[in-house]
Amino acid sequence: MFILFPSIILANNCDYIMEDERMEIIIEQMNNKGDDIKKLNIIKTYLQRLCLNTNQMLTIIDVFESKKIKQDFFLYTKNYITDIENYNQIKYLIPN
DSSP: OOOOOTTTTOOTTTTTEOOHHHHHHHHHHHHTTSSHHHHHEEEEEHHTTEEBOOHHHHHHOOOOOOOOHHHHHHHHHGGGBOOOOHHHTGGGOOOO
């Protein structure tokens, strides 16, 4: 017997999917940092073990002020997105 898992449930090397409550805690930690590089480092640390969906990614991206860092974050998250089809549809929204 085979057990099939939809590809949207698991992304690359993610052990867990981020819950919205966890996202709020992470955003609070990010907001306590003074610059975007430190904020980016915080979220990258979490993404090593958590996946997120496109809506969560868009919520987190608003924490950053720099267009460059927003773009860096967007590109970085591709490997951690659970709904890649939605992610691919919003590429035009992210600043270049």
